[in-house]
Amino acid sequence: MVLSAEESIAATPGEVFSLFGTGRGSGWVFDAECDRLAVGSAVTFNLPVGRGRHGHTVQILGRISGIVPGRRIVVAHDEPWRGRLRVAFEPAAAGWTTVRLTAQVEDGGVEWLARRCGWPAAEPEDDGTHRIGLLTSQSGPAAVSTIGCEHLAELAVDELNAEGGLDGSRVRLLVGDDATSPEVGAMEARRLLRAGCRVLLGSVTSATFTAVQHAVEGEGIPLVHAVINEGGAGPGHVFRLGERPADQLRAAATPFMRHTGARHWFLVGDDYSWSHGAHAAARVVLPERGNVIVNERYVPLGTRDFTRVIEDIMRSGADLVLSTLAGADEVAFQKQSLEMGLRDRCRTLSLLLDESTRERMGDRAAAGLWTSLGYFQQLPTRRNKELLARYREAFGRWAPPVSSMSAAVYEAVLLYAAAVRNLRGGDQQGVAGELRRLRADLPRGDVELAGPHVLRQRLHLAEARPGGFRVFDTPL
Template sequence: MGDQGTYDVALVVPAQGPTGLFGPSCELSARLAVEEINERSGVLGRAMRLVMVDGGAAPLEVAREVGGLVGTGGVDAVIGWHTSAVRESVAPVIVGRVPYIYTTLYEGGEDRPWVFPIGETPRRQLRPALHWFAGELGVRRWTVVGNDYVWPRASAGAVREYLRELGGSVLGEHYVPLGTEDYGRVLGKVMAAGCEAVMVLLMGQDAVAFHRSFAAAGLDTEILRFGPLTDENMLLSMGADVTHGLFASAGYFGTLPTEESLDFSGRYHDRFGPTAPMLTGPGESCYEGVRLLSELLRIAGGGDVARMRALSEGLRYDGPRGQVVMRDRHLSQKVFLAVADGLEFDVIHQL
């Protein structure tokens, strides 16, 4: 499959739309992983090569492009950071012909045997964070603001369950289409709810617009915000005066003070220079996806997806997030809580 001399991987990351700001870091992080793997003789005796697919296009359009590449033997694997809506369109067209490594945090529950969903899930990311907010800050009354598709709605359902464990509650849920810029009506409902914090389940530039409006309304001094999908690119887009009282959780932050993270950051900036896109959690996840693919190919001795799945349980390797372990095709990994400090994150707790 792919070119006879290369092992070709479709990298499906956004180049447009609300999530487009994540794309540059995702692409360069994946490229770094590929270069490092090729320096060590590649995979299956072949050099790895990326084939770019715009994951920010309409889901059916992305699925048609990926399906064409897989169906014609143009790629040997698919890796990507993109929305769950895109995943729901892409996964069925692959139907086990090649491995599909989905690197985005997501709502959980993906059980198609050819999909390896390695991002954070609500039970590992949201549940412990809500317990921390309740235990450390006494915060139990939340409002949810999210985009209107599967990840925010399913995650909000999990949040309701987790808050019941704490004697807390969701006082309101408000969903907007992707691409929303005007949050005046939503902010009015947030103010009227009497909540202590807002769970922000908005994507990329939509979240940036919400946070700017939130701060402009003066709510950042009264109500905390927690955005499980908030990265350093978003902080830069918001501006330092908007980030007060904003928390995030993830398996990786660019400021994570571990030996593995610092080493990864050094390699990234040595390769791409000081003006490279900011190193972020979504970007690092694509590095992780390429690295995982190489490990699966190594233990399986080839690209057979059923064999990869059978041998993946308990697979361990070291990377920028430290040691990770595969459990039921997901990565068992550390998750951290951070608070925004201007244009950076201060990692304050391991969840």
């Protein structure tokens, strides 16, 4: 299947090419955005699909893999499906340029498009495999952060199969896209369970995970929120792994305050459970360390214009910002903060700033931001070095970076497999019980599950620099 689209622009091919990705406004060269026009740069743009009232756009997240100056750009993309597309710049009459976009869509993309259009998805045949379900955000604002999660889940499944699978069966990964929507996530979770998944792993927002928990309650299979979240209670088969905001703040607040000499905070986040939980933790942890919270703001998930929020911060007297914004919201906020001069007044601690989000932001907008997470690519553990080597060998140089979120999915698959193997057969309730008391040596280091809602791990403080992070040796 091939998708194609074109635009006509009143400028020469060389002029249009040089302005590709500059974000000049809605509709300009498929709304493409990239930090710089160079091979290896992350790029985001909107691909038109369909026409008329049935038409819509699909946001593509990828990386520039080839350039013919003034004529063509090739993009290798990973979300919402994996593929390659070409953007050609062709001269037209009287100084105009025709920009043609051509995308080859393989089976995974066809299936994703069919579900997005509301067509019924074909149920996979019963092939005797041990099925693991991954619910992730292949589209919507959170896709910026979860890009790469499917890759890492596939890598873990391949490793399990190389070791003989689980319970004498090969392991098969089935993937659902929540589109950063709790309602869609609940429907996709039910679809994955109908397809025979024995565990459901989530690299989704807390809002989606809560909706999924309600949608599949009573099924009793292990339900694992693998990535960073605000925590919470639930039945024994519901697991909330990942970092916690209170732990992140305890690790970061004092070193950050000492480094900046500042202590007046403005909190900004998305208006859903993650940010509300993180800000509640901040209202406890920050004052304990001599900090003052001057104000806070919440915005709807999916916000792109932060002008008023930034103006409020500038008027507040704050000299530090705690950002709990997710995915594309965080990218937009930090870019606009740089443009409006907020960086000259305030330093920022961003709780969801990982490798994937940092590269979508670009080096200029990300430079100087601090974060605290359990995993960074720079960690010197043997398991991490082995993981990175296998990842690049499997997915190539243009695959997205391994991040705290994608590494957490890889590790969640391995933790589930360890529980199944330790039990040596048995029902899913027994697997859930085994999961509650696991210890493991993972790419992020040694971890321990202390019940279904606590993953003990070391947190690291890091500052964004061009090309990545500088990781400080500051354990929790």
